[in-house]
Amino acid sequence: MATLEIRDLHVSVEADGGAREILRGVDLTVRSGETHAIMGPNGSGKSTLAYSIAGHPKYTITSGTVTLDGADVLAMTVDERARAGLFLAMQYPVEVPGVSVSNFLRTSVTAIRGEAPKLRTWVKEMKTAMEGLAMDPSFSERNVNEGFSGGEKKRHEILQMELLQPKFAILDETDSGLDVDALKVVSEGVNRVASSGTVGTLLITHYTRILRYIKPDFVHVFVDGRVVAQGGPELADELEANGYDVYVKAAAGS
Amino acid sequence: MSASAVAASAAITPENREREVSLTAPAKDHAPRVFSRDPADFPVPTGREEEWRFTPLRRFARLLEGAPATERLEWTSETPIGVVIDVLAADDPALLGLPLPVDRLSALAVANADGAVRVTIPEDAGTEPVVLRLHGDSADALAWGHLVIDVRPFAQATVVLEHTGSAHYGEHLSVVVGDGATLRLVHLQTWDADAIHAAHVSVRVGRDATFRSFQASLGGSAVRVLETVDYSGPGGDAELLGIFFSKAGQHLEHRMLVDHAVPHCRSNVLYKGALTGDPEAGEDGIARSVWIGDVLIRAAAVGTETYELNRNLLLSSATRADSVPNLEIETGEIVGAGHASATGRFDDEQLFYLQARGIPADIATRLVVRGFFAEVITRLGLPEWERLLQDRIDTELGFEASGDHDDTEAGE
Numbered sequence: 049m050a051t052l053e054i055r056d057l058h059v060s061v062e063a064d065g066g067a068r069e070i071l072r073g074v075d076l077t078v079r080s081g082e083t084h085a086i087m088g089p090n091g092s093g094k095s096t097l098a099y100s101i102a103g104h105p106k107y108t109i110t111s112g113t114v115t116l117d118g119a120d121v122l123a124m125t126v127d128e129r130a131r132a133g134l135f136l137a138m139q140y141p142v143e144v145p146g147v148s149v150s151n152f153l154r155t156s157v158t159a160i161r162g163e164a165p166k167l168r169t170w171v172k173e174m175k176t177a178m179e180g181l182a183m184d185p186s187f188s189e190r191n192v193n194e195g196f197s198g199g200e201k202k203r204h205e206i207l208q209m210e211l212l213q214p215k216f217a218i219l220d221e222t223d224s225g226l227d228v229d230a231l232k233v234v235s236e237g238v239n240r241v242a243s244s245g246t247v248g249t250l251l252i253t254h255y256t257r258i259l260r261y262i263k264p265d266f267v268h269v270f271v272d273g274r275v276v277a278q279g280g281p282e283l284a285d286e287l288e289a290n291g292y293d294v295y296v297k298a299a300a301g302s
Numbered sequence: 303m304s305a306s307a308v309a310a311s312a313a314i315t316p317e318n319r320e321r322e323v324s325l326t327a328p329a330k331d332h333a334p335r336v337f338s339r340d341p342a343d344f345p346v347p348t349g350r351e352e353e354w355r356f357t358p359l360r361r362f363a364r365l366l367e368g369a370p371a372t373e374r375l376e377w378t379s380e381t382p383i384g385v386v387i388d389v390l391a392a393d394d395p396a397l398l399g400l401p402l403p404v405d406r407l408s409a410l411a412v413a414n415a416d417g418a419v420r421v422t423i424p425e426d427a428g429t430e431p432v433v434l435r436l437h438g439d440s441a442d443a444l445a446w447g448h449l450v451i452d453v454r455p456f457a458q459a460t461v462v463l464e465h466t467g468s469a470h471y472g473e474h475l476s477v478v479v480g481d482g483a484t485l486r487l488v489h490l491q492t493w494d495a496d497a498i499h500a501a502h503v504s505v506r507v508g509r510d511a512t513f514r515s516f517q518a519s520l521g522g523s524a525v526r527v528l529e530t531v532d533y534s535g536p537g538g539d540a541e542l543l544g545i546f547f548s549k550a551g552q553h554l555e556h557r558m559l560v561d562h563a564v565p566h567c568r569s570n571v572l573y574k575g576a577l578t579g580d581p582e583a584g585e586d587g588i589a590r591s592v593w594i595g596d597v598l599i600r601a602a603a604v605g606t607e608t609y610e611l612n613r614n615l616l617l618s619s620a621t622r623a624d625s626v627p628n629l630e631i632e633t634g635e636i637v638g639a640g641h642a643s644a645t646g647r648f649d650d651e652q653l654f655y656l657q658a659r660g661i662p663a664d665i666a667t668r669l670v671v672r673g674f675f676a677e678v679i680t681r682l683g684l685p686e687w688e689r690l691l692q693d694r695i696d697t698e699l700g701f702e703a704s705g706d707h708d709d710t711e712a713g714e
Contacts, residue, residue: 102658103657103658104654105650105654125657125662125663126654126657126658127657127658127660127661127662127663129658130657130658130659130660131660135658136658138655138658141655142651142652142654142655143652144652144655144656144670144673145615145646145670145673145674146615146670146673146674146675146676146677147669147670147673148673151669151673152656152659152669155661155665155669156656156659156660156661159659159660159661159662159665160659160660191673208659212659212660
């Protein structure tokens with residue numbers, strides 16, 4: 049049982065005219081086996097939360113803590129965080145020319161597991177995971193994210209999640225840009241990992257659509273850089289019916 | 303100074319879209335106007351000439367002055383059975399039929415070398431590589447060399463020519479690939495950091511002959527390699543491959559001119575370069591590379607098929623990569639002709655992505671550079687030399703040459 053704890057997290061970015069605060073005191077606790085949906089309107093800071101936890105250099109932590117089983121995540125480099133068990137499925141995965149998917153995955157798995165997987169079992173493992181996501185075998189010979197369609201990029205992200213078996217996975221708008229079929233395939237992949245009970249999932253989304261396929265245990269409404277409401281799955285249904293307006297207005301009035 | 307990339311492309315393909323690609327107007331008529339063995343026929347360049355405007359003339363000043371040699375490079379060779387190495391006097395008639403120099407440095411190399419060393423590879427020679435190692439002791443030394451590789455008709459040959467140590471070295475390498483013969487030529491610039499090297503590799507490809515060349519420029523302060531290819535009969539096939547890795551203060555320049563004047567010949571050019579400068583060191587920290595790919599298809603060269611490609615990878619902001627492909631076509635009766643050039647950056651977002659998958663920053667850089675060069679290096683087809691090049695690139699990146707070549711295996 050692992051715990052990811054976010055306490056009073058404040059984050060700013062450099063913008064024209066100085067630092068602009070985007071996260072204004074985020075509190076969140078995620079445990080192994082739990083699925084948390086973070087829902088909020090555009091510009092509310094959801095993605096900033098994801099990238100801040102992963103350690104993107106663009107974001108400056110001005111105060112607060114992030115700990116994984118008590119260890120100070122904010123003191124770690126980006127790759128140390130990944131090796132500690134954090135995984136970020138990105139909304140806009142980056143192209144890496146000249147590096148094949150198979151070489152990338154094997155290098156990553158080697159770094160995360162601390163030793164290179166045996167070639168024979170590795171090929172089988174990769175093949176099985178790709179089949180589960182309805183990916184063509186030729187995919188592994190392509191360069192990382194180069195010329196991938198939106199759906200291929202997201203499948204590739206979830207493929208990595210399945211192979212790396214993180215303690216905590218943050219899925220940043222993994223549903224965006226997916227048609228219904230792709231959304232189902234990707235959701236099944238996430239559910240496969242979650243069914244192990246060893247991963248805690250932070251599902252960041254604007255829409256409730258993906259929640260038809262991935263059932264959250266907790267729903268947090270994120271507005272203006274902080275969590276303004278939380279509840280169970282029924283909160284997602286309420287958001288689907290009524291939208292974010294009431295929360296946005298309340299935050300603006302506070 | 304910020305990085306800049308000059309590139310041109312016949313077509314913006316999905317692969318190079320959104321990169322730093324700008325179009326330059328094609329230069330007119332890149333064919334040499336003067337062919338001569340006499341250096342006096344070539345004025346001392348001012349730096350304004352099309353063929354010199356990318357070259358740091360100050361660093362080549364000593365070679366351009368053209369004084370006689372002060373020393374010879376040390377020379378060792380390994381030759382399979384049947385291969386003959388002999389020395390030709392400057393007035394030997396065998397030197398007269400060779401492709402002529404096309405610029406001052408190549409003419410000076412021929413004139414000052416005072417004769418040539420000839421490697422003759424007959425049809426019945428052993429097929430192991432001919433390995434020629436040239437070594438200089440000091441950048442103070444001024445050396446000139448003219449080497450002739452004569453691959454007799456129907457011979458199958460591999461020649462590796464490796465340059466190590468340091469010198470000011472002006473080289474002319476004449477290559478004749480006889481009718482129906484195949485030559486694989488590996489030309490390595492693995493110099494120490496202070497060497498200055500100017501080379502002209504002039505190649506004549508015979509009827510139905512095949513020429514495969516692999517250039518690697520990794521060391522040296524300033525290296526300028528000019529490759530010229532012509533064809534003496536139809537059916538000739540030339541492939542020019544190359545890699546270069548330029549670090550802070552280095553100037554690595556590769557120019558090629560493929561002259562299609564004969565019907566039904568083929569040429570293919572693939573060059574990849576990586577550059578990593580030192581952003582803290584100002585002008586001295588800039589890593590520099592130049593790639594000029596000229597292909598000429600003359601009116602008589604019907605049925606020509608040609609393609610050339612240069613890709614450059616910038617690993618820091620203190621880099622400058624010029625890349626100019628140029629295609630001149632005088633007949634429409636060809637199979638195909640194309641070129642492309644793309645210069646891209648290994649940027650912070652790529653580094654973040656790889657690190658977010660647990661890969662440490664230094665391993666991430668090595669992964670990207672190895673992957674980038676692998677497409678060219680694996681086409682060498684000489685595993686021992688592929689490993690040497692990979693180790694050498696690792697060393698350039700600041701890694702111990704670990705002999706760890708497992709990464710590429712995973713890609714299979």
